[in-house]
Amino acid sequence: MAVPRFHQTHLRIASPFLSYSRPIYNTSSLLRPRASTFRNLTTGPSKESPAPSSSSSTPPPTSIPPADWEDNPNYDISKFSQLPHTNFGVNQHILINDEFKESLRQVLWNFRAPIRYAFAYGSGVFPQAKPSASPSSATSIHSNPPSAVVNAQGGNPKMIDFIFGVSYTQHWHSLNLHEHRDHYSALGSLGSGAVSAVQDKWGAGVYFNPYVTINGTLIKYGVVNLDTLCTDLSQWSTLYLAGRLQKPVKILRDDPRVRLANQVNLISALRTALLLLPPSFTEQELYGTIANISYMGDPRMSLPTEDPSKVANIVGHNLPNFRRLYSPLIENLPNVDFNDTKCSNPDWASDPTTNIRLTQDMSPVKRGNMVRRLPKSFRSKLYFQYQKKFQIPQLEFNKMIEASADEDATRINKREGGGFERCIASEPPDDLRGEVRGVIKNTVSWPSTSQSLKGPLTAGIGRTWRYMGEKINKYQEGKRKTNEKRD
Template sequence: MLRAHSVIPRAIWRSAARIEPFSSQVSSARCISNHSRPTSDAPFYQSTLSGCSTSHLLHNDCGGSARPAAPFSTSSTLREADWDQNPNLAISNFSELPSKDFGVNQHMIINQEFKEALRQILWQFRAPIRYAFAYGSGVFPQSGSGTAGSTHPAAPAAIQKMQKGSGKMIDFIFGVSYSQHWHDLNLNQHRDHYSGLGSMGSYVVSQVQDKFGAGVYFNTHITVNGTLIKYGVVNLDTLCTDLTQWNTLYLAGRLHKPVKILRDHPKVRLANQMNLLSALRVALLLLPERFSEFELYNTIAGISYMGDLRMVLPTEDPSKVRNIVSGQMAHFRRLYAPLIANLPNVSFSDPRCGQNDWIDDPDSVLAMVQDMDPVKRGNMVRRLPEAFRQKLYFQYQARFAIPRVEFNKMMEENDDAKQGIVRRPQGGPFERRIAENDHLKTEVSSSISKTIRWPSTVQSIKGTFTAGIGKSLVYVKEKRDKHRKAQAQQAQSSEKAPKSESPAKSEKKHD
């Protein structure tokens, strides 16, 4: 595997924080190129180097306060070399993160007026929102998504302009500190946002939120500032647990894809960086030795839809994942390029890395290669999120027919916490055996489906009660109409170009 100096700037590497040590032999190279940092002033570099490397982006554009960033504390338990193996999710200040640029890859650069219009929606809620992001096709256009008449009663001009008349409902997630307290305040201000459950009080609403499904309570088809929105409320601890453990993958999966963070929180930023790194590792376990950049992002984006009941029923666009990635290549690259640059077993292997503008070109789909060494892949298995990793281990206990007593002993010996050891987890014989197994893709996919299926199904059922029967029927009808429209477009495209190639397939010609 050829490696040379990467054109991904050092500041971008720092934005993801160090994941693996850089050896002098391998250098920091991730692709075939003899070029160093590009000289172009393209938007990606502006946003990453001059913007996100400053306190302005960390605290203004990234959704914090307008004050300058506090200097990094050397006494912090979060160090750049081991942040992912010994995370401290009790942090409350951005200064406690491993570096001032840590996690800025999570912040997508969008139109400034549109961003402010989204933030103005948040200001209409008196209940304190600690963390918030907007997501979906109402924020990030997807290829293949059609335009319809506006559903917004009187949206600001910036929203109308960005959506180009499609009038799509905008989805939000609000992270809050105390669910019952938040709903109590919100019920007093916005009783009309709730279904009949709201009349039972904040305690019942918070119990429905926290005890069923994935811990999210959605209010849908709400008009705020003349804009039709849907917002989900989640406790910050529930959110961070899913991001780091993958116990439901409901919110972790949404954050695998580009979102617009409107209010940031340091512990969520830390937890989400772990989530993105986990998504990258799982995708690599699902992919062959050689693949394209499009295939990588398509695999990552598809994780959250495995086992989702909506993808089985005629309520979702069957090309949804492909459309998401095709329309957001530049955003996916911003999200994952820093992480790719820091992993020692994956790299870009494309001559186009030598071109200064490849990072900013959404039409460039580069070839990639990963090291299939079972030791390195075994380490990836060992470093998967704990709740998800346990499901995969149990899958292989059954496949390898390991006796329960022997399996429990092996798991206990493998538990660094019980051994009182704080170190980067290393895969042992069991993990290497998993990594070499011919059924790895099947077993990983099965573990994902088992993680997602029940919480997403319960969450869908819960939506009938939280939204109310009327709004639920409207929502299902909209989804079915979108599904039928997508099928019609697919059939029409097949008739016109029956032999057309996907970006991923066409890319293989460059290998």
């Protein structure tokens, strides 16, 4: 991977991102980081930090990790020590209140079926608005929530969303049906085979059980096969789960293969956003563009079921969390820089009111490299769009695609843009943005639509109707607030 440029106006971001209250990662030595700290979090080793997971008994890697980990990622791993370096992917672990985190983890303990990877996400974990009601109203949704949940959600009680990554879908549902039959709709009566078939063959490969009460807390949990999850993260086959993980989530149970795939996902989201942005832009614009990727083409966004200010609310109320996710990656890319005098303030990274300006290199070579490094499935769709636009004969196009294939049994492939990618990057910015947006919409549209259509089957008519009603209420409330701001 190319070494990033460092300008004097750059700030190496300090402590708000680099300290954990739980000893999964001992990053106390990084509280006063050197200039290369963020680079170490994503592409280089830290000599002072222990192995990234206390659950792994293997020693931390001692050799310098390969600089080309992104060019040739090894997804066939089972231990954290097999990741490119010790602190790899630490940026994915967002900090939340310790008591609230423990309450979320206790939810997992209610499932005997093995959960390999789990995260909590959405407005129930990361508020998207300031509290607007008294804390006592928190019990109106949750039957008897722990005090940590009440305190974290304040006067805006929300159902808490989870995703569970599992190794064997049918086996997992078989165990879970035996233990928690009441979590399932009538489809559960047909057995784990029917449940897993609906999960894996329809939509984006996720099976949701909404409106489940565990430990007095109302939750919704989705079940996904780890292979499906990793494929979407690394290739953007549907962007359904990859899009959720492009925004701040709270990882409750980690897996090395998913962490590697998600780091690829985050870098890909950053590159895609840069292709959609002008030479100069703000953090709010960058993170808003990233957060909006998974909503392009989502049919719910064109119906009165989502708050029209959803993306702005996600970014506006979680700016420090977006910084933790993406600032290490920004520091590592050679074609984008923080370029703002506000960076001279050592506390800017934890200040949610600061909106830093960035600049990017618009040269066809640099942007062509970004095109070449887009996720495989997504990149193929973009290439096909430009094959039609440039009217490239099919035989010639096939040779171009074969020459730029990621997989090569005889050599290590450096994913650098060639003539075709530079031609794409040389397109007028508005034309390129339109093509990229079109590919995003085509990727998101059908999986999201079919996932929504199977909702009545997996959740049941009653719970689906309840869910839609709540979504419509959110839409109306968001529209009312937007109109009030305009007035």
